[in-house]
Amino acid sequence: FSMLQASRGTVKPSGNFNASADAEVLHKAMKGLGTDEGAILQLVTARSNAQRQEIKAAYKTLFGKDLIHDLKGELSGKFETLIVALMTPPISYDVTCLHDAIKGAGTNEKVLVEVLASRKPQQVKDIIAAYQKEYDRSLEADVCGDTSGHFQRLLVILLQASRQTGIQQELALFKAGEQKFGTDEQSFVTILGNRSTEHLRKVFDAYMKLSGYQIEESIQRETSGCLRDLLLAVVKCARSVPAYFAETLYKSMKGAGTDDNTLIRVMVTRSEVDMLDIRAEFRRLFACSLHSTIKVLTHTHTKCILCILLCIEIF
Numbered sequence: 001f002s003m004l005q006a007s008r009g010t011v012k013p014s015g016n017f018n019a020s021a022d023a024e025v026l027h028k029a030m031k032g033l034g035t036d037e038g039a040i041l042q043l044v045t046a047r048s049n050a051q052r053q054e055i056k057a058a059y060k061t062l063f064g065k066d067l068i069h070d071l072k073g074e075l076s077g078k079f080e081t082l083i084v085a086l087m088t089p090p091i092s093y094d095v096t097c098l099h100d101a102i103k104g105a106g107t108n109e110k111v112l113v114e115v116l117a118s119r120k121p122q123q124v125k126d127i128i129a130a131y132q133k134e135y136d137r138s139l140e141a142d143v144c145g146d147t148s149g150h151f152q153r154l155l156v157i158l159l160q161a162s163r164q165t166g167i168q169q170e171l172a173l174f175k176a177g178e179q180k181f182g183t184d185e186q187s188f189v190t191i192l193g194n195r196s197t198e199h200l201r202k203v204f205d206a207y208m209k210l211s212g213y214q215i216e217e218s219i220q221r222e223t224s225g226c227l228r229d230l231l232l233a234v235v236k237c238a239r240s241v242p243a244y245f246a247e248t249l250y251k252s253m254k255g256a257g258t259d260d261n262t263l264i265r266v267m268v269t270r271s272e273v274d275m276l277d278i279r280a281e282f283r284r285l286f287a288c289s290l291h292s293t294i295k296v297l298t299h300t301h302t303k304c305i306l307c308i309l310l311c312i313e314i315f
């Protein structure tokens, strides 16, 4: 890896790494009565996801058992959710989240929106292939079975993962030239789902000049429900993925109850990708630090892990 590709994550690989030694530590932490949750927490958060996969393999070799299975047997609640999420390879984790969102009665649209609006085209392709392999089903068919209308249309376009590159000549998003969304939703959805992000940013600027409104304002005004959430997520990710996740984290923690599932999903999936940028965007957008916002949460273990994922020890 070149220096230019330096990760913007907060979780880094451990320099002094021995997968077998780590597997032994985890085995010891789970042996006998009671579980040393502190030891598990410290070790798992101090390794990169790739290293955790090596630990899983070493554990299998040394003890002939599946590490995730053993962890699930010893842990419970949000702590279990977090540790298992951290132990799962990124693409498999996305696949599991999407499958959970679709399966059974009802659909968790929030997960579909977040994952499909924010992942890069190659990641979407990998997710589709892994989903097919894991469940022997087509992700697109499953998504279509649970959704409808323009919401479904845009999800299907995002699943094509065929965004164009570069900037096209034609910038007019609204040929009619007025600020009303809804005159040509079909082409609106195609453009949002299939143009490059640099092209879209130019379109948003042109839209602002033409109508006097930010595109987000028009979407807010003219649409509703999960279509609105998806359109906004795609627009926000085209502008800035870290800013989108900073806002997602903020919303998951503000108000009465915390949306733990969203909080955990975002912290885990971004910890090695762009958490440094998310932290900066969070401070810029909400005038407080992500760390201080997480610190006031109540689940002790969950809070510990989330803070460590931010690279802030709170023991």
Ligand SMILES: *[C@@H]1O[C@H](CO)[C@@H](O)[C@H](O)[C@H]1NC(C)=O
Pocket (backbone or CB within 6 Å): 018, 019, 020, 021, 024
């Ligand atoms: C890794 O740890 C194992 C178990 O503690 C030990 O036997 C082995 O020598 C270590 N390997 C290296 C390269 O230090």
Ligand SMILES: *[C@@H]1O[C@H](CO)[C@@H](O)[C@H](O)[C@H]1NC(C)=O
Pocket (backbone or CB within 6 Å): 157, 160, 162, 163, 164, 190, 194
């Ligand atoms: C998206 O763009 C690609 C590349 O230009 C094209 O092949 C594909 O048909 C487009 N998809 C949709 C849904 O318009």
